[in-house]
Amino acid sequence: MSLFGKVKNTINLLKGVDLDQLAKIQKQIDLTEAMKALGSLDERQLQGLMKMLKTKRKKGQSDLPPIDGDFYNLDLKLTEEQRELQLKVRNFMEDEVRPLVNDHWNRAKFPFEIVEKFAKLNITGVPYEGYGCPNLSFLMEGIIAQEIARVDVSISTFFGVHSGLAMGSIYLCGSEEQKQEWLPKMQKLEKIGAFGLTEPNVGSGVAGGMETTCKFDGENWVINGQKKWIGNATFADVIIIWARDEDTNQVKGFLVRKGNPGFKAEKMEDKMALRIVQNALITLTDCKVPESDRLQNANSFKDTAKVLRMTRAGVAWQAVGCARGAYESALKYTKKREQFGRPIASYQLIQNHLVEMLSNLTAMQTMVFRLSELQDQDILKDEHASLAKVFCSMRTRDVVSRAREVLGGNGILLEYDVARFVADAEAIYSYEGTKEINSLIVGRAITGYSAFVN
Incomplete structure (x- = not known):
């Protein structure tokens, strides 16, 4: 935390203390030394102190420790910048998401109103280099995933599908032109991505049993098949579809755009989990995709596995x-x-x-x-x-x-x-x-x- 932030928090601690109280305090302690001590506290220590001061306890009740699931203080291994970002995400989830999440979960609706606010956190595409991405560590990506899931797993899944699976497919397997077209807009959440791999009849065995096929007809790739459990797919702007080439038997990846003829996404209903996530059953019927929208560096399932x-x-x-x-x-x-x-x-x-x-x-x-x-x-x-x-x-x-x-x-x-x-x-x-x-x-x-x- 910056010196300014520490001073600000220190001042907040003293709000509500009148002059008589200050005079009494000054007779018992050296306020100058106390201010220095307060200024040396880190963010977590200050928050704990403020929480303790604000909490009204019953007479005779001893001070209770704060509620904190990081028992081994792994946050102390983070840099000041990393810790600041962690708390920034935590505060966003507490202030913007927690108040609405149960209602949306109950109604199986996605809170689209948070997307624009989410974008301002600048945490999309965390580990990627270039294209407007933060280029931070995978450790920070994990900590962000934890902070989001700590409040709601559905929102964490939405974020992971978009930032990890969809953007990751383009980042690892796309051409430079495809990266330039999609990643900057996806980083800002102006365009939303989905990832279509799992199928109705094939889950874990998709590497060797993928039923969705693709075939080049001389002008376009023609894709036929179904994908199931595809998060974000009902509203995504681009869906990464994986299909097996009928001619080579190798798995290829495609950028299927929203509204592409032959593409249909139906929302899956009656789920008992991740109800906010808009999972879809995707049906591809002679869905034509130009060669320019084939992921140019996805030529086998080994690339999907990356x-x-x-x-x-x-x-x-x-x-x-x-x-x-x-x-x-x-x-x-x-x-x-x-x-x-x-x-x-x-x-x-x-x-x-x-x-x-x-x-x-x-x-x-x-x-x-x-x-x-x-x-x-x-x-x-x-x-x-x-x-x-x-x-x-x-x-x-x-x-x-x-x-x-x-x-x-x-x-x-x-x-x-x-x-x-x-x-x-x-x-x-x-x-x-x-x-x-x-x-x-x-x-x-x-x-x-x-x-x-x-």
């Missing part, structure tokens, strides 16, 4: 965000909810649940932090990302289950947020590779034997 490898780490961070949101919501509830004349947080069984939740969360946080360090060092392997996806998605399920348990009957009400985290954790558990498929990727790496069915 995109998935880059983004899978983000899903592990998303799981951490979901778990952190559930844990912090549960902890907050247990401090306020009273039974038998005492806050339920004071009972042994509740504390046991909270410690189990925090143990899982802390293990997950340290794992993904190291995962992103590997990615920033360019030594990330498929099995690294897969292990994180397996562990974090499993542990998140446990965390949200315990969170729901400590809330009792209130755990199934949206107003307490935990119910939403419980449902959304199920989606995280399945997408970007199921637990079983990611386990086989890790198993192959550690044994040398492939257990995939050929």
Whole structure:
């Protein structure tokens, strides 16, 4: 935090203190030294102090620690600039998204009103170089994913699909002309992207069993088939469609524009998870795409896998965000909810649940932090990302289950947020590779034997 910001926060601390109170304080402490001490505090310490001063406690009640899911203080490993960006995203999610998210989740509607505000954060395309992208670390991309998912996993999914999968496909597999056309506008969220890989009959086995086909007719590529579970697809301006070339049997990628003849996106209804995400069933019927809209550097599924490898780490961070949101919501509830004349947080069984939740969360946080360090060092392997996806998605399920348990009957009400985290954790558990498929990727790496069915 800047010196100006520290001084401003210090002044805010003293607001409401009258002259008589100041005189009494001055007799007991050296205000000059106190101001210096306050000015030396970092953002997190200042926020904790301000929260403590503002909180009215019952007579005789001891000071309670702040609600913070970062038990091992990983935020201290961040630079001042990184921490500032983290808090900027957190404040946005708390101020702009949290007030509306339960209503939109309940109605399965997307809050389009936040997109323009989201763009002002300048966090889209975080790890990419050029095209207006911030060119920050993969670590920061992960932390941003966590901060968004900490409030709502659906918004985090929208962001991950657009910034990671769609923009990532163009960044890794597109020509320079395609990058120049799409990435600057997508970075500003002026154009929204989607990513079409999964199919109705083929999920994890899409590498070898893709049913969507493409064929060059001399003028255009003609695409036929279906894609399912495609987030953002009902309103996206460009959808990355992966199809198998009938002539070469190789997978190719295409930029299918909104309104392209032969392209149809139907919103999927009645989901129990990620209800804000506008998933679509896409049908492509003789959908013609010019050669100029074929991703010029996507010539096999290995190129598709590069995109998935880059983004899978983000899903592990998303799981951490979901778990952190559930844990912090549960902890907050247990401090306020009273039974038998005492806050339920004071009972042994509740504390046991909270410690189990925090143990899982802390293990997950340290794992993904190291995962992103590997990615920033360019030594990330498929099995690294897969292990994180397996562990974090499993542990998140446990965390949200315990969170729901400590809330009792209130755990199934949206107003307490935990119910939403419980449902959304199920989606995280399945997408970007199921637990079983990611386990086989890790198993192959550690044994040398492939257990995939050929």
